[in-house]
Amino acid sequence: MQQTFLSSVLLLVVGLGAGVGLSAQAAEDATKAKSAKPVIPAPPTTEERVERLERLINSQGLVDILLRLENLQKDVQTIQGDNEVQMHKLDEIRKRQRELYIDIDRRLLQLERKQTQHAPTAMDKSASPRVAAATAGAATAVAGSVGNPARVTGTVTGGKPTGSTRTAVPAKGEVAATVKQETEQEAYQKAFNLLRELRYDKAGLAFRAFLEKYPDGRYAHIAQYWLAEASYAQRDFKTAIIDYQTLIDNYAGSPKRAEAMLKIGYSYYELKDYPKAQAVLEQLLATYPSTTEAGQAQNLLQKIKINNAS
Numbered sequence: 001m002q003q004t005f006l007s008s009v010l011l012l013v014v015g016l017g018a019g020v021g022l023s024a025q026a027a028e029d030a031t032k033a034k035s036a037k038p039v040i041p042a043p044p045t046t047e048e049r050v051e052r053l054e055r056l057i058n059s060q061g062l063v064d065i066l067l068r069l070e071n072l073q074k075d076v077q078t079i080q081g082d083n084e085v086q087m088h089k090l091d092e093i094r095k096r097q098r099e100l101y102i103d104i105d106r107r108l109l110q111l112e113r114k115q116t117q118h119a120p121t122a123m124d125k126s127a128s129p130r131v132a133a134a135t136a137g138a139a140t141a142v143a144g145s146v147g148n149p150a151r152v153t154g155t156v157t158g159g160k161p162t163g164s165t166r167t168a169v170p171a172k173g174e175v176a177a178t179v180k181q182e183t184e185q186e187a188y189q190k191a192f193n194l195l196r197e198l199r200y201d202k203a204g205l206a207f208r209a210f211l212e213k214y215p216d217g218r219y220a221h222i223a224q225y226w227l228a229e230a231s232y233a234q235r236d237f238k239t240a241i242i243d244y245q246t247l248i249d250n251y252a253g254s255p256k257r258a259e260a261m262l263k264i265g266y267s268y269y270e271l272k273d274y275p276k277a278q279a280v281l282e283q284l285l286a287t288y289p290s291t292t293e294a295g296q297a298q299n300l301l302q303k304i305k306i307n308n309a310s
Contacts, residue, residue: 101196108222108255184210188219195226204230221251228260237267258288262297274304 044052191206207227214220228243244260244267251257261284268277281297281304288294 101192105192105222105226108225184214184217184219187213188217188223191223192226195230198233200230200233204234221247221254224251225254225256225260228263232263232267235270237270240264241267258284258291258293261287262293262300265297265300269300269304274307278304 187206187210191203191210194203194206204227207223207230210217210223211220211227214223217223224243224247228240228247231237231240231243241264244264247254247260248257254260261280265277265281265284268274268280278301281301284297285294
């Protein structure tokens with residue numbers, strides 16, 4: 001019994017000694033670990049970097065991105081090319097539009113001059129009564145003051161005749177009429193220049209102001225036509241219908257009445273008011289059957305029939 005007890009005590013002492021030794025070793029190892037410097041990995045060499053880049057380049061995802069980027073660049077170049085082509089076409093259209101306006105204006109002015117030369121007979125038959133009276137009066141006044149000046153007998157104080165003749169000085173009304181004609185022409189040209197530059201909004205305002213100032217003027221019927229054209233070019237179809245109808249109602253001698261009716265038909269068509277468009281176009285065919293406008297009216301009527309059927 002006593003021997004067993006001594007053995008147990010001996011084993012306990014040995015165990016404690018071993019534990020103390022292990023603890024001391026662990027503490028020593030921890031101290032060494034704290035005092036040791038951290039190991040820094042060496043930087044990759046050039047060959048390693050090249051290999052890494054090659055792996056990235058050979059990656060399928062990067063290849064797809066590069067292909068997409070290339071395709072996008074091609075698409076952008078194509079769009080830019082198409083845009084340049086469209087801009088060139090637009091410039092050509094604007095150029096032709098300006099040339100067309102100038103040609104139409106020249107022809108209208110030529111017709112107006114011919115009507116003025118045949119006044120009052122031609123104007124009485126074709127133009128409105130207000131325009132005919134104004135134009136005939138202006139022509140007579142100009143002819144009397146320029147082509148056939150009046151001759152009067154002069155007198156001195158006391159009533160004795162001088163025996164000589166002199167040219168009468170034009171009255172103030174005649175001078176005012178001449179100035180008015182010049183001012184009217186300048187106002188018309190100013191408005192037309194805006195239209196020729198395709199500045200439709202300002203041209204419309206200028207022609208409307210012109211007509212308010214010169215409702216019976218020499219260029220009134222031409223200005224009314226251009227006013228309607230400016231509204232139509234801006235796709236203000238409701239205003240265009242009113243302006244074209246004013247031309248038809250107030251200027252019976254205008255050579256643009258058939259075109260005005262056609263444009264009214266087109267305006268109603270754009271507004272999808274097909275019954276009114278059809279009525280105006282049929283009236284155009286009945287009134288001006290052998291004109292270019294009549295042929296265009298036939299084509300538009302066919303479109304209206306197709307729309308009504310669908």
